[in-house]
Amino acid sequence: MLNKVGQIMVxxxxxxEAVNFWTEKLGFVVISEENNGEGMxxxxxxxxxxVETSIVLHNKDVxxxxxPDLNLDPPSLMFFTDHFEQLHRELLNKKVTVGEIVQMPTGRVFNFADNExxxxxVMENK
Structure with missing residues (x-):
């Protein structure tokens, strides 16, 4: 049986550029980098x-x-943070495209865009 989400492919x-975005703008770290020597x-x-779940950045063209039949659209990811307003401000200060804070039935939410x-x-974690 499945018991956790291990990795999400983006x-x-x-x-x-994507690594730079996730590490410099969002404070993520590189866990590993692999190259099979054949372009992958x-x-x-x-x-x-x-965290138990990581994001794996793959080259879309490769x-x-x-x-060819694989859906390469980005997944709808919802991140949680205990520092909601601070994160919103920091992303704006780092020139990330950030949406307005919206009140949803489940809590406050905003969205952001990567470099592509x-x-x-992002949802406020209460």
Missing amino acids: YVKDQD RWIEVAPKEG VAKMS DQYFA
């Missing part, structure tokens, strides 16, 4: 501590050639 045009490279990133205009969401 397909990007420029892996180096992937980089695993995650928040600095306390994956599309290997698996793929959007992700």
Whole structure:
């Protein structure tokens, strides 16, 4: 039986730019980087501590050639934070595209875009 989400695949045009975005703008760290020597490279990133799930950045063009029927759209990811307003301000200060804070039935939420205009969401963790 499944008991946790291990990795989430995010397909990007420029892996180096994506790594820079996730590490410099969001404070993630590189967990591992692999290259099979045949054009397939992937980089695993995650928040600095306390998580079981990581994001693996794959080259969208390479994956599309290997698996033409694979959906390469970004997943709808919802991140949680205990420092909601601080994170919102920090992302704005780092020139990240950030949406307005919205009150939802489940709590306050805002979205942000990576360097390829793929959007992700953040919810206040109470």
